[in-house]
Amino acid sequence: MSKALDSLPSGISADDVHKQLVRILNSPGFSGLSAQLLDYIVKNTLAGRAEAITERAIALKVLGKETYNTKSDASVRMAFQRLREKLREYYYRDGNNDSVLFLLAVGCYTPRFRRNRTIDTIRPRSEKAWDLYIEARRLWGRRTPKALRSAIAYLEQALEEEDTFADAHAALAECYAFLSLSGQAPHEVMPLAKRHVDAALSLDEDNPTAHAVRGFIACAYDWNWDEAEVEFELAIALDRRSTSAYCWYASYLVAVGRNSEAILQCRRAQASETSTSLVTNSHVAKILHVAGEHDRALNLLIHMIDEAPTFFLTHWHLGLILLQMGQPDRAILELQSAVELSGQMPSVLASLAFARAAIGEREEAQRLLKQLIDRRVKEYVAASDVAAISGALGALDEAFWWLDQARQERAIFLTWLKAWPLFGPLRADPRYQDFLKSIGLLLH
Template identity: 30%
Template structure:
């Protein structure tokens, strides 16, 4: 180290000593390429820091790693300059500067190479800046906005409910054959629904709570993700007409057991077990006592088991599961014809089949209407039956007043039922009651945070309300929860079109995994970009491939392009075909170009969607506490 320092000092004296013929220090720094190395180091370090600032948060790297990168780069700056001063690259390799004869020095050639490297690094920095600004920054901003909004909602929920929040996890099937999961799930779900009726208790919905069934996570981690203070878990072991149920209530913050119990009862007394567990939870959480729902009509345990099985297979979401659910509901009704729960469940499955194209629309909605009406004849307070009739009125009958009447009744009967609140949100939005729709959607997502459907409905409410940034953020949440969720990319694209960013819209719509939705969005995006030939080609493909079933979306594309005659032509087809998109037409931003057309209001009046008709619809929604 001493020899190296002496050599550097001697070299410096040779170049900066007294005398008119000696070179200035600046000139020597330049000759040895020290200044170029400094510029290259600064440019390279800036680029590394920018990339690290983008990549490290994406992989959830600890904060100390980012700081370490900054410290290492800062420490390395001075050694790099000393190295450039003391050493020189020659044709024979790296040598100390004082060992190189000035006559054979190749520092000018090295300097030119460094200039090219500096230019390359600056070019990379410029490319990174463009990519970050136009591609990464919007997604990062949306994610930060949604995270801030989620944090705000979590804080508000904590302030409103304190420690009075709970998730009911799926009970474990302890049967010898491990074939009684439907009974375990049914017990947990009915407990959840019973606790959800307590206004001062925030209960996480089935979809979110049950989503952790196969995850090997500790209770505190599940509670953190669901933002609850308590967790109720248990197990079910049926055998020979009897059942053993164990349950325990856990304080998630300390991971300590607050209460536990085991119940050995005949299977027909399962309802009493539910009531006892719910009462114990109320007592331990120091909540106001509540009355368990009355069951004036005893239910045959065989029919009840079949109803639980039917719901279990229906929730699998497959065509086979739906058909099997119908068979099980029918078996339950053969045993217990007056079981309102079986009739309501049957109505739900028939309606879902019709909506998904698994049964002819007229047949499916007809059967659903008949089953829902039978459920209400037996039990007028059966809220899910009203929801089914509301969906039929909204999507099939194009009867917004009827839809509002049924959904309003369902909300009055079950104001804290997350599924009912969630399903009501888009219908309320189509009536133009944006604040109510958004409040319903936010309530649903606060209690069902990992269910993409709830975030999808909330995003739709934001979209028709013109709050495009929030709509995009909510649809991005949908994609984080379910990357293959059909229509989410396309709808983000339409929101970007509406907010004036057609280039980003086209990029988003091209990512849509479902062909039908992607085709429906491309004509709009191309037209927004000022590419009429591409828009024409995309619209021609949409009509060719989906003309029989997507009349509403084709009408929307023509309307956005300003082709009013073709838009009204396809709207008429949508009416004849009972297109499920029609409830949205009055408020859909894509139809904005038609609003001054003299045919617009008469068309809306025909389907009950004119402004004065929507304003006259009575919908008294008692908003649940957030």
């Protein structure tokens, strides 16, 4: 058996790959150089000549360049970037239901071939494990700390039923990652998220949720922004219907200031669901908000409140938008509702304190600030929340002291230092640019 055929995943034949190649090359978006390039790398890989697919060989065989300097000429790398974009668009539009995926990792010229994921390919043998997993995903959608912990318990039971259930490990990683945003110290839960990402990928190296969570960990906890984008793009390539992957990627794009791309990913997240969930819509509203699309975010949130009046994320984001739109009374009411519905979640309470400070209610803002600082004795309250309130009160030295504490904690909201409205009062201070540099955000 040739090296090429031996390396094909179970369930995919060389004939399957050839048929998929023809299907892609005959699609409306593929022509010219991208078509020639894809044809060259796929056929050489199938022929067992993957090691011969080098930058110089591509320059000669596809681009027709007799001489090629890899240091000064980026034409091959640019051609591959366009090819990756073409494949991404193809699988999003025409090839969404194709059975075979062509994957091209950044920096790699050899394609990988994978079977598209379906319910049948991810469902475990144990019906009980599957039922526990489905219930956990339902609880995960509530986003409160209590619901996330309950989801974790269900997923652990699912793994007791079937310890090779990769998606249960990936879902556990996602739950632990969200707990870092919901009142648990990142140093406590992110290592657990990493452990379950590794477990999921050891069972299924192409698990899209695991790659998406790995991307989130890379940017939000490790501050490795380049690695994060590679993981997000891989997650989406592996499953075009992965709502979570689109949402994680959108958060990353906002963090690095690529707002229009973030909005596009949100639209794709909405389109990936038959009926868009509250969780997805709340994420879209948040992205629209920080991207400056206040009216669109407001309309979406008002519709969501009519649909589910007790979902705390809706009230939280609505309150912050109303504050920025100059409607402080309504903003305070919405934020108070969010605090109550979230169970006094620290970051939500910090938003209420910020709003109080922003409208001149300093005593109430200081009272809430003290409350949050006092809570740090017994529970995790992100230092970034304290920094934001201090900044709103004009205490910039204290704010930057707390930011330094947040950096030591790896507080997750630091990821959105350039985007989250609560950090606005800090951005004119000269120390702000130095801080961005320290977490790798200055050049993004």
